[in-house]
Amino acid sequence: MKNNRERRFVLCNDGESLSGPADDAPMTKEKFIEVTLGPLKNTQIDTFYWQLGTDVFHGSPTLRYSDVYSHDTSAAPMWGEDMEIFNSSTDWRIYENTRSLIEQGNDPPKVLIEAGKDMGLEVFISTRFNDVHDGITDTKVPYSSKKRDNPDWLLGPTSNPSKIERLKSFTRFAYNFALPEVREYKMELVYESIEKYDLDGWDWDFCRFPRFFPEGTEEKNIDLITEMMRMVRSKLDEKGKRINRKLALSVRVPPIIDTSKNYGLDVKTWIDEGLVDIVVAGVTHGNMHRVPVEDLIEYTKNTQTEVLVQNPGLFFFTRPYSSEILFNEPNVFTDEMCRASAATYWQAGIDGIYLWNNHLIEWAANANYNRGPWKEVADPNKISKLNKHYLLDYDPIVIIPRMGELGRTVPKAPLPAKLDKAGDSINLKMDIADDPTDDSIKSVVFRILINNLTSLDVLEYKINETKIEYNKKHINYNHYWIDFELDRRVLVKGFNSIDINTIKRNKMVNNSLTIESVELFVNY
Template sequence: MNLSLVVRFTLLALVSSSMAAVAGAAEPGPDSPKRYRVIFNSDGHGVFKDAKGDLDQWIANLFGPLENSHVDALFWCDGSGGNTANYDSRVLERTGARVGKADPKLQALIDQGNDPPRVVVREAHKRKLDVFYSFRINDIHDSFILSEQPTFKIKHPEWLLGKKKYGAVTSYPTALNFAVKEVRDLKFRAIEEIFTKYDFDGLEVDFLRGAPYFLPGTEKKNAPLLTELVSRYHRLLQQQSKKRGRRLQLAVRVDESLDACGRDGFEVAKWIERGLVDHVILGSGVIDIEIAQFRKLARPRGVHVYPCLYGWPSRYSPIPRKLAAAIALNYWQQGADGIYLFNWFPHTLDNSEQTGPWMASMLDRIGDPAGLRASEPELMFVVDRGRPAGEYPSNWLHCILPKALEPGRPLGLRLRVREDLTRKTKSLTLRLQVDNLQAGDRITVTIGDKPVTGWKSAGKDRLETSVSPSLIARGDNLVKLVLVKQAKTSKAARVARAVELDVRR
């Protein structure tokens, strides 16, 4: 072959390869999963309880805040935790039945023909919303809410993990052991019934309600058992899709990093590679989420990735509006396909969470980063904080705070800011919270090796100072704290608890 032709063909191949790499994503086809701007996960218990048995008020609580919003999909949980049922079921017993406390208001609705899943599907479709059944597959609220504890856990203690040590944390006594075949079969039959009776558009398997799933040290060996269960759900939805003449979708909610997923036995890469899932939701309560790790796997397969914006993340309870806006903007800049809201209660009448008005007012902007950026005059970026817990043994592994400051030893922290703060910023205020802070203490702070000065007291255990926008890089900023001098007025440890960057525009 002519050498010049070889060169031209080679260049053409390289250009084609480069264009494909830049595109990075599978071309959407008629059978591709939908991309949602905002997914709203509704804890059915909260909105139902606050309606006090009034059907119209329950519908208004659930759907009113979603009107004229960016919410494209409702992921509805019946509020029972996946071990009992707040609907008419022959697989799971009614919540409270075992202890004689079944909700008479719920029974009245069912007797009137208003079985909650049927109502939710009907009302969602009226509003052109896709609606998924959100299945909390291993919820442990029944460890302390006895009305949610099912008979099968009493009769079959061998199905439970019980209290076991996972690193520094202990599992809840009612967590199920998914190495037990009967457990997996029960969890499949519950979903099989749901999709036989109700016209949901998809299923969310909420694996973060919650880990652990296997005995300590057996997670890797038993991980294929969860993969097979996900495969069974996938096949079930495929069968139902053929019957209904439309594609039903499968979503999973998993940990915030691939490392954490591996520790819990979630073979997410295999689920994506084998085409088992359409949507991957990341995190539960954490702030820093490694979206890029999952996007790299998901994008070539046409799978969508959504970080979870929690209602009270990393001990900010409830989440301040300016923090919610900043987290959402960070997620968009990291390449999220959309935002997933969990433990948001935006209804305004008799809201037991008292967050309704401002949460409702963000639903028409949080799915559009440009609009969100333009409409929010205040943002707050923070260093993530927290520790693994009994229901989250592999979460917050990246966190350092809270941490005792050791005199003279630097404490390095990550402050993630994906916004360009050099534009349209009126002021930046950096704040520290240090437990047991004394007037005679001296703490030095650097950001990217540049000193931050001008500190003044901002109340008990708090310091603040103004900083220049040029000091904050667009990305992950290294913040170092050093306790240079510890006053003798208190021997108690100085515990760094929060680093916050307030932005006024």
């Protein structure tokens, strides 16, 4: 138990409520609270992160206006303060909702902190450390007046058009934290927020986005962000002493410590010096089922630093299209998938779950989303004997190559995997949290999707060295799904070894066999 709590369950809302995705402006204080915090009622969520910024998502091609804020601040640019006309209704709604709330004395963070505490939540203020959404569109200038007024503060080159060169289209409007002016500017927003709001903690999201210094200078500059962390810790401690309450510091970083270091983030020192209370193992490019969080768990074992992991949320663009057609799957992660992901993380030894972009599901994917995972995944005992759907991760960079331009924050996912000719083989590892010796398990189904498989291809399949045979197939054009009804005793709790060996190829098909999905259903 760390920080006198058994476990923590965080929902991070990055500000979409103010865009009025399902309501018109102006929004009343009561409506703002209902839209933002109402969905958290009757769930297991105990900690709420409100991310400062201006998030428009489907309201604009850029999805978010980087380094422009929708709260009462004198430390940074506010959305709409330098505009007379807006490009979309969403742009106007964010401005109008923020303006009208502040005019009535209802600064959005203040409102949510007060309402959240009334609900029994811990409420943190969060910011993205170096968001670059403005750089990934074709806009000629940044949305932030601070960036426009100080182009020499940016990594640049600012003239680099989007979608041409690796990395530079992402960093053209990103701040260069090697410059003292940039660090001072960022600290002003932190200091103002800590002093102004009755927060329970501060969160810095380094996964949005992990570029902070000119390429190749990360090691040289690594102490600069650590010094900023010390300053935040000192400010939190100073205020905490005044109000007789500990204020926490949270960060979202890549799950592997050395990967963070490669970007100029000395997470190991942050933990060693007791600077951080919470480390969230984040995924920059969407969501994954199982990232290697063991590194952080091991390093924080004898500390009070909590390790949280990002559970699947909104973006599931790696799911094969045919899963919806053949199996009637929804276009979001199912409850069974979220249970399986969470169960493996609890088994690994995490201290809590962090939900990213889950608040968006009802607006961006499914208006009838029931938020089932919010009500169960924070309790490993509750989900231990519930149905689960395990999946191996599919590398999102294969689907959207530009994601790779920022560099990897997690290792390459095991899928897709290709088999070209007889003799080719692949070994995969799948972590499961269920106990295969449990007699309450009613059935176990192993499923594989192999693109371009035909009846003339011959493959051999093994799990933990035991040969298995499939007994059902589902075909949709090139997608060839095969199901194996398993004897559960073939499996082990923990990591299972999966071997697929090519015995014979159909000579009439001149294309690779591509393993696109590997899944396991455990049913009670």
